[in-house]
Amino acid sequence: MSLLSVDGITLQYRTGKHSFTAAYRVSFSVKDGDRFIILGPSGCGKSSILKAIGGYLKPVEGKILLNGKHIDSPGPDRVFVFQEFDQLLPWKTVRDNIVFALTASHKFARREAEQRAATFIEKVDLTKFAGSYPHTLSGGMKQRVAIARAMAMGPEILLMDEPFAALDALTRAKMQDELLQLCVESNFTVLFVTHSIPEAIRLGTRILLLSPQPGRVKAEVESEGADPARIHEMLFDGDMKGGNMHV
Amino acid sequence: MFESGAFRKVVLLGLLAAVWEGYGRWLANPLLFPTFSNTVIALISSIASGQLLRAVSFTITLLLKGYVAGLILAGLLTAFASATRIGADFLEILTAMFNPLPSIALLPIALIWFGLGDNSVIFVLIHAVLWAVALNTYAGFRAVSSTLRMVGQNYGLSTVGYITRILVPAAFPSILTGLKVGWAFAWRTLIAAELVFGVSSGSGGLGWYIFENKNQLLIPNVFAGLLTVILLGLIVENVIFKTIENATVRRWGMQM
Incomplete structure (x- = not known):
């Protein structure tokens, strides 16, 4: 049985009369001990998905289950690590x-x-x-x-929202190694959001690829032996305009 | 030694005292301008007779009453403003209206409502404290970053725990600014209220002490009273608030 199951969630933000769909019918499931990466370019709703799992954002459709229980508010069973230094x-x-x-x-x-x-x-x-x-x-x-x-x-699961994005490249590489070691040591289940393909391959066991605006699932791949160029191609359907991806 | 700021300031203070003393002696008219030494003698003898200390304790007691009442009201107003949108509008309108109004301008009407005595003064003190504190506290709460809010919610704290253990410390730099501004307003207002209107006649605060000594043409005592006002203001602002600031926002690297 999976630890976390996300079943067809759609996430929307409302500002006045307008609504903006951040993610559309996204489904995936995370097993115990996975280091599950959500990978996609800016604006693919990956942070919103993480916030929904954290309980900060309610999906307009679909459901999120942790150990078979509905998630409806933030709680210490899902702990967030943010990108911002002021956390x-x-x-x-x-x-x-x-x-x-x-x-x-x-x-x-x-x-x-x-x-x-x-x-x-x-x-x-x-x-x-x-x-x-x-x-x-x-x-x-x-x-x-x-x-x-x-x-x-x-926690049952660690939710990491690009925690290394604001760091310099050397520190980032060092932190990735450290995190990997800590996770392997203590068998943490991690859900990690990033827009960097190398980071995804380096840290993850499985990678979920999202397309932008609104975020939809493109594919799910094993990170073992994954090829960065192939992932880039899958994300953008061979369309090399995906300028803000780090390969 | 000249590198030390404190030393330079002490030298300047000494110079000022010397100029004061010199001018006083040259003028040789203690009714207009007593010398520094006479003022110090008056200050010491007023303290020794207990007269000045009684006035000070009266003033401080009154000030604390008004200050605390103002803080409680500011807390309620801020809670209301943070909880509801109409409360926020309410706070914005009230502060916009009353913040520019010097509290002392309310004293005549307060005298009609509450009569001569402490209650009128407390009323104007509340007015002096309330808006500055409420405005700053509310602004502080609003400026708490969404990351910190989410971190706080992540711990599964109760609403009260979330407010007291996350929001209040996070907004503390603003709250402290409000407390300081509120204190400064209250202090000036109180001395003015006692002085100009002699509201607390008979019971006698520091302002009243100055006023009464002027009536009796005991001008060195008037100067001693003014010196006391300055000293108390300095102690509160540069010792008490400074200590709080060093122990909190400075230590936390949160000073604005």
Whole structure:
């Protein structure tokens, strides 16, 4: 049985009289232990799909089931890692950001939360910075804290919305390796949104390809041995105008 | 030593005191302009007699009453504005109308409504505090980034927990600005109210102390009163609020 099943969801934004369809009848399912990548160019609604799974956006049709249960609001069983650096609470230190997440969500008692926070800070190699406030950290370090925080919460599924997109290329490559290692180590189920084909192939076990405006499923491929040029072709039907794709 | 800002300022203050002393001596008319040394003597003897401290504690007590009442009302108004659209419109209209109105202008009408005494002063103090705090707090809440909001919702907090543990700290830089502006308005308003109208005659605050000493032509005492007003203002703004700021927004790297 699949952990997460997304069944024909359509997502729309309304502004006054106009409505904009971000994703149209998208279906896929994620199994336990998958690193499932949603890949597509800007404007294909991939972030909206992730928000819907997070419970922040209600589909106008279709349904989303996590372990067979309907998703209708945000909750600590699906933890988000965002692209933005301001996702850490600036008034809490690195350690307290994680401890707060664990205790506020009632997942762990205070003492256990502190131990867990220390373990995961260690995993992302930030022990020296556990007492630092986020504004003193670099962008890459902030994202590592966010990942540590999300993993420490022990969610059913990690939802990552282009967490490395705002990083420089070197840091990004390093972070990809680190994330991969952490996921393999602890067998996390991850749903990862990106517009970068190499990132998708590098990180994912399976890749869902979306076409833009509105987002529709083009294909689903195994990332093992996938060919970037072939994926690019599939995304754009051989039409090489897809200018904003990173190959 | 000249590199230290504090040192330079102390030197300047010393110079100012010297100029004051010199002018006072040259003028030799203590009724118009007492010397610095006479003012300091008056200040010390007023403190020693307990007269000045009584006036200060009276003024501060009154100020705190008005300030706290203003904060509570501002909290309610902001909650209303954040919860409903009509509340937001309401807050916008009220602040647009009343923010430009100096509180002291309301004192005559407050005297008619509430009579001579504390209640009238508290009324104008509330007016001084309310709009600045409500406006800044509301703006602060609205400026909380959608990412932080989503992070907060992700933890499955209750509504109250979400407000007190995510929204309030996230908006704290704006809230603190509101508190500071509100305090500055209230302080100036209160001294003016006591001074010009002698509202709290008999009970006697700091403004009243200045007013009364002027009537008795005890001009060094008047200057001592003014000095006290300045000192208290400096302490609140540069010690109390500064400490809060250093312990919070500065430490968090959130200062605006």
